[in-house]
Amino acid sequence: MKDTILELRGIKKYFPIQKGLLKRTVGYIKAVDHVDLFVKRNQIVGIVGESGCGKSTLARCILRLYEIDDGKIFFNGKDVTTLTKKELKSYRQKVQIVFQDPYSSLNPKLTIKSSLMDGVKQANVEKPKRIEKISELLELVGLPKDSMHKYPHQFSGGQRQRICIARALSLNPELIVCDEPVSALDVSVQAQIINLLMELKEKIGLSLIFITHDLNLVGYFCDYVYVMYMGKIVECAPTLDIFKNPHHPYTRLLLDSIPGKRKQRPDSVFINKQDSQLNTQCGFAPRCKYFSKKCENNLDLREIEKGHWVRCSLI
Numbered sequence: 001m002k003d004t005i006l007e008l009r010g011i012k013k014y015f016p017i018q019k020g021l022l023k024r025t026v027g028y029i030k031a032v033d034h035v036d037l038f039v040k041r042n043q044i045v046g047i048v049g050e051s052g053c054g055k056s057t058l059a060r061c062i063l064r065l066y067e068i069d070d071g072k073i074f075f076n077g078k079d080v081t082t083l084t085k086k087e088l089k090s091y092r093q094k095v096q097i098v099f100q101d102p103y104s105s106l107n108p109k110l111t112i113k114s115s116l117m118d119g120v121k122q123a124n125v126e127k128p129k130r131i132e133k134i135s136e137l138l139e140l141v142g143l144p145k146d147s148m149h150k151y152p153h154q155f156s157g158g159q160r161q162r163i164c165i166a167r168a169l170s171l172n173p174e175l176i177v178c179d180e181p182v183s184a185l186d187v188s189v190q191a192q193i194i195n196l197l198m199e200l201k202e203k204i205g206l207s208l209i210f211i212t213h214d215l216n217l218v219g220y221f222c223d224y225v226y227v228m229y230m231g232k233i234v235e236c237a238p239t240l241d242i243f244k245n246p247h248h249p250y251t252r253l254l255l256d257s258i259p260g261k262r263k264q265r266p267d268s269v270f271i272n273k274q275d276s277q278l279n280t281q282c283g284f285a286p287r288c289k290y291f292s293k294k295c296e297n298n299l300d301l302r303e304i305e306k307g308h309w310v311r312c313s314l315i
Contacts, residue, residue: 005175005207006039006062006095011071013054013061031057033231034071036301039175044201044208046222046239048215048254054231055211056100059179062209063097064088075175093122096168100180102160106152112138112163113148119170137166140203141196158189162196169200175207183212194221215258219243224307227251230283233301237308247310249288282313290314 013032016025031054039045047055060066062073064080073080080091099105106115116134125133135145141162152160161181168176178197182190194217200206210222218225218239225242227235227250235248246252281299285291294313301309 003040004038005041005076006037006209007072007074008035008037008062009072009074011035011037011058011061011073012069013057013066014069030231032061032068035228035231035233037226037233039207039209041174041207042201042205043224044197044210044222046218046225047209047211047228048213048218048225049228050213053228055228056179058228059097059177059209059211062177063092063095089122093171094173095175095177096171096173097177097179098161098164098168098181101184102157102164103152103184105164106160108152111149111151115152115163116148116167116170119167123171133170137170138163140169140200141166142192156189157185158192161185161193165193165196165200169204173206175209177209177211179211180213181210182217183214190217197221215254227254232283232311233309234284234311235309236301237305241305241308245308247304247308247315248284248312249290250284253287282311 011032012030012034014028014030017027017029018024019026033054035054035058037045037047037058047058049055057066061068064073064083068081071081075091075095080088083091113131113134116137117130120130120133131148134148138145138147143159143162143166147155147159147163152163155163164181165176181197182193185193197208197210198221201208210218212218222239225237225239226233227242227248229250235242235246235251242251243255246255280291280295282288282291282295285295288295292314297313299311299313301311302315303309304315
């Protein structure tokens with residue numbers, strides 16, 4: 001598809017479980033298990049799920065900070081899973097990441113000018129124009145020009161996250177992966193960062209992957225949503241469809257966890273009654289009261305409506 005900037009096909013990332021003095025591998029944690037994902041140009045894609053479901057691991061796979069065990073990653077139609085270290089530099093200029101914790105993301109010994117200068121140099125900005133470029137970046141994220149002479153400890157958490165966003169923008173990326181960028185911030189500051197990201201999307205035509213466990217943010221911010229559970233995508237659809245017509249039991253459980261929403265679907269309370277060693281590929285089966293013999297069938301994502309995919313035998 002011409003308008004697709006990023007495409008993931010069958011991405012797998014397993015971490016070995018090792019025991020004993022000889023560190024023998026006795027099993028694997030399937031952090032990311034056969035994930036397909038698409039991001040269109042100038043689109044905000046949300047990835048939601050509980051802590052530990054594989055969201056952050058997937059983000060690091062996209063940046064190739066982790067080497068994937070299987071699958072393909074295409075950026076602008078080019079396979080980036082086969083790139084050399086030298087070629088990866090060019091890819092990472094176009095795909096940047098903003099991490100969760102703005103306090104540990106910046107070097108406390110460097111001024112903001114020094115933190116941003118590396119990216120500006122990598123973007124091949126001429127030496128006489130580098131300070132001007134740093135000033136533009138700071139203004140773009142809502143900070144005064146003289147911020148460049150200060151150190152990270154002189155800023156609040158929200159301001160530090162703005163600086164991290166400016167650092168990501170210094171390389172003129174086409175796609176930014178935001179790994180829970182507001183979860184460490186106060187609610188009022190969260191709104192400011194979300195509004196900033198939306199403004200940047202409109203101003204410079206960015207595409208964004210927004211990773212979070214906060215569905216309120218997803219409903220306000222994202223165009224398309226992937227719901228992740230135990231390393232797999234269990235449902236994906238345009239945001240409005242996810243909120244109005246969720247199909248997978250786990251998606252419904254997430255939506256019911258939003259304060260004030262539970263009363264809308266009183267039948268969707270899930271209790272862990274089932275044995276954890278069930279004969280099924282569905283990781284959610286031990287928590288699902290709708291589990292039946294049908295759930296022992298092979299599970300694949302199926303398109304039930306245009307653009308709406310679900311991994312559930314009961315749908």
